[in-house]
């Protein structure tokens with residue numbers, strides 16, 4: 001089916017998921033919404049996160065999307081149950097990769113860096129309870145990280161200091177896996193590699209989300225089998241500069257949209 005896949009995030013972070021999706025599904029059109037005007041979602045109430053998720057979903061549906069990827073841990077953990085029961089299209093969500101971390105850890109200690117909204121959600125608590133029996137999960141809120149990424153200050157000394165202050169206490173507690181529970185955080189991997197010893201596994205969920213997107217498209221017979229030119233349309237309700245620095249390609253179009 002030639003309709004696009006819809007992707008939304010509180011801002012530019014979900015482009016880390018888009019990268020995995022377009023690698024795995026090069027024949028699919030994409031419409032991406034970066035709700036940067038309302039970033040961060042992670043400090044907002046559940047009601048507000050739900051309201052913003054509904055707004056984004058309805059805009060993607062207006063644009064004819066056949067499946068929606070909620071490329072935001074905070075929106076997934078707070079809103080995906082409602083979205084799935086309210087709209088007919090299939091939804092793919094993203095949750096912190098607690099399960100793979102619990103399978104890989106040897107020290108039985110896993111660190112997770114995520115937003116307040118994700119860490120306080122019942123979905124996150126249930127997943128942790130389900131998979132992390134006998135494992136110590138050390139939670140850390142990534143206060144301020146999303147704001148710096150949205151401002152284009154990913155590679156700044158301020159970012160490095162903030163990251164050190166979050167990660168060093170987890171390292172002192174002997175973690176050997178660090179779960180990145182926010183789609184903005186894969187952009188911090190180069191900096192994290194300067195901070196954490198090389199034996200620490202840094203785990204994110206991007207590839208798993210792309211695999212699940214492919215599986216759901218197949219299951220629902222929604223794959224694009226035509227040979228038409230592919231378009232990746234990005235819309236942001238903030239200045240486009242940071243988005244331009246993160247996504248590029250022959251079929252990529254980035255525009256400002258008031259939403």
Ligand code: DGL
Nearest residue numbers: 010040041042073074183
């Ligand atoms: N990318 C969002 C996530 O995965 C960022 C949340 C925020 O805006 O605080 O949680």
